[in-house]
Amino acid sequence: MKNICLLGATGSIGESCCDVLRGHKEKFHLSAFSFHKNVEKARAIIQEFSPQYVSCGDEESKERLSKEFPKITFGVGSHGLVEAATLEEVDVVLTAVSGAVGFTPTLQAIEKKKTIALANKETLVMAGKWIMEAARKQNVKILPVDSEHSAIFQALQGQDRTSLRKLVITASGGSFRDYTREELEHVTVEQALNHPNWSMGKKITIDSSTMMNKGLEVIEAHWLFDVPYENIEVVLHRESIVHSMVAFHDGSYLAQLGASDMREPILFALGFPERLEMKNEKPFDLTEIGKLHFEKMDEERFPMLRLAFECGKKGGSFPTVYNAANEIAANAFLDGKIRYLEIEKYVAFACLQHKEKEDLTLEDVIEIDKRTRNFVRKEIEYAQSQENEMRR
Template identity: 50%
Template sequence: MKYITVLGVTGSIGMQTVDVVKNHCERFKIVAMSAGYNIEKVEEILKIVEVEHICVVKKEDANYLQAKYPDKKVYYGNDGLVKIATLDEVDIVLNAIVGFAGLVPTIEAIKAKKDIALANKETLVVAGHIITKLVKEKGVKLLPVDSEHSAIFQSLNGENSKEIKKIILTASGGSFRDKSREELIGVSVEEALNHPNWSMGAKITIDSATLFNKGLEVIEAKWLFDVDYNQIEVLIHPESIVHSMVEFIDNSIIGQLGNPDMRLPIQYALTYPNRDVLVGGESLDLAKVMTLTFKKPDYERFRALKLAFQAGIDGGSMPCVLNGANEQANELFRSGKIEFLQIEELVEKALACHEKIENPTLNELIDIDSWARNFVLNEIGED
C-alpha cells in the first residue's frame, strides 16, 4: 500500500488523482489532502475516499470542517500545507497546487524524504536549482505528472541520459492555434478557455492559449532531464496524441503516445516503476486517428514561448519573474481587467525591468515573485 498526500485536491489534476486512487484502492490510500476555497468539493471527496488529514486556506473553513468531521485532523494556511506534506506515514506527495504557492510544501516534503509526483511545474521553473540539489541530497524520486514530461520520462526508461540529442516537447497550440496575431485582438476569456483537446483548470488553459504553459514546460524539462536549452525543441501537434519524444545521438526517436487523458501520467507517477490497468481509459486507435501532424511554432506569433526560452537561458531569478508576472497577468485577463495580448506584454516589461540575481535563495525568490506580481498590477494602475 502506498500512502499519498494530494496537494490541490479540488482542482482538475487533484480530482483525477482521486479517481485513480478510487479505482486502485488496493494499492493506494490518500492519507491527507489540501484544498483552496471549494469546501463543497472537499465534502464530495470525503464521500469517495477516506482521508484523515485535511488542509484548507481559511481558518473559518477549517473550523467548519473540524466541527462537522470530528474524526478528521483539519489544518489551515501555509503551516498546514507543510504539515500534511511531511506526515510520517506518507510515502509520496502529489503536488497539484497551481502556481508559486506549491513551492514551499514541495521543498519541505523533499526535506522530509518524501517522493514527489510533480504537477506543479512552477516549483521547478522558479527554483530548479534548489529542488534538483535537494532531491539528490535526500535521495528521493521526483516523478513528473505533466503529460509531456511523463512522456519524456517514459521514453528515457532504460536509456542513458548522456545519449540524449534533444527533447521534443509537443504542444497542442491551445485555443487559438489557428488564429493569426491580428485575430487575437479582443478575444474573450470564454474563447480562451475553450481548449480543443484537454479538460484542465482555468489558469493552465489560458497559459495553453498564450503558450506560456509550454514555455514553463521548457524550463521544467531543462531541470528534470538535465539538458541545455539548445537541446529542447517545441513542435505544435494539434492532435495531442504524441505527448513528447526524445531523439538520441544515433538519430533514433522514442516517444509516448496515447489518448489525451491526464489520469495516465498521474497513475504512472504513482505506480512507477510498474504499470496498472487504467480503469475507464480507452486504447488509442491509430487507424481511426489516421493523421498525426507536426509543425514548428512561429515565435513571433507565440511570443510567450520566446520569452520563456530567453528567461530560461538567462537563468538566475529571470524564470521566477516570468512566472510571477504571468500568474498575475493571467488572473487579470480572467477577471476581465486586461486584454489577451496584454498578458505577454506585461510579462515582457517585467523581465526587462528586473535586475537579475544569479543564484537566488528561497527567501529571495519569494520577494521576487511578489515584486513581479506588483509590477504587473502597477502597470495597469491596480494596487
C-alpha cells in the same frame, strides 16, 4: 499500499487523481489532501476516502468541516499545505496546486524524504536549482506528472543518456492556434477557455493559449532532465496524441503516445516503477486517429515561448520573474481587468525591467517572486486608473 498526499484535490488534476485512486484502492490510500475553496467537493472526498489530514483554503471552511468530521485533523493556508505534505504516514506527495504556492510544501516534503509526483511546474520554474539540489541530497525521486514530462521520463527509461541529442516537447497550440495576431486583439475569456483537446483548469488553459504553459514546460524540462536549452525543441502537434519525444545521436526518436487524459501520467507516477492497469477506460486505438501532424512553432506568433527560452538561458531569477508576472497577468485577464494580448505585454515588461542579483539565494528568489507580483499588480492597477480617467 502507498499513502498519498494530494495537494489541490478539487482541481482538474486532483479530480483525475481521485479517479485513479478510486480504481486502485488496494494500491493507494489518500492520507491527506488540500483544497482551496470548493467545500462541497472536499466534503465528498473526505466521505469517500477517509483521510487523516485535510488542509483548507480558509478558516471558515476549516470550521465547517471540522464540526462535521471531528476525527480528522484540519489545517489551513500555507501552513496546512506543509503539514499535509510532511505528514509522517505519507509516502508520495502529488503537488497539483496551481502557481508558486506549491513551492514550499514540495520543498518541505523533499526534506522529509517523500517521493514527489510533480504536476506543479511553477515550483521548478521558480526555484529549480534548489529543488533539484534538495532532491539529490535527500535521494528523493521527482516523478513528473505533466503529460509532456511524463512522456520524456518514460521514453528515457533504460536509455544511455550520453546518446541523447534533444528533447522534443509537443504543443497543441491552445484555443487560438489558428488565429493571427490581429485576430487576438479582442478575444474573450470564454473563447480562451475553449481548449480543443484537454479539459484543464482556467489558469492553465489560458497559459496554453498564450504558449506560456509550454514555456514553463521548457524550463521545467531543463531542470528535470538536466538538458541544455539548446537541446530542447517545441513542435506544434494538433492531435495531442504524441505527448513528447526524445531524439538520439543515431537519428532515432522514441515517443510516448496516449489519449488526452491526465489519469495516464498520474497513474504512471503513483505506480512507478510498476505499470498499473487503467480502470474504466476504453482502450486507446490509433486507427481511430488516422493521422498525426507536426509543425514548426512560430515564435513570432507565440512570443511567450521565445521569452521562456531567453529567460531560461539567462538563468538566475529570470524564470522566477517570468512565472510570477504571468500568474498576475493571466488571472487579471480572467478577472476582466486586462485584454488578452496584454498578458504578454506585462510579462515581457517585468522581465525587461528585472535586474539580476549577484550570489542569488533561495530567500532572494522568494523575495523577487513577491516583488514581481506586486510590480505587475500595480502596473495593472495604474493602467486601469488611467483608462477610467480617460473615460471621465
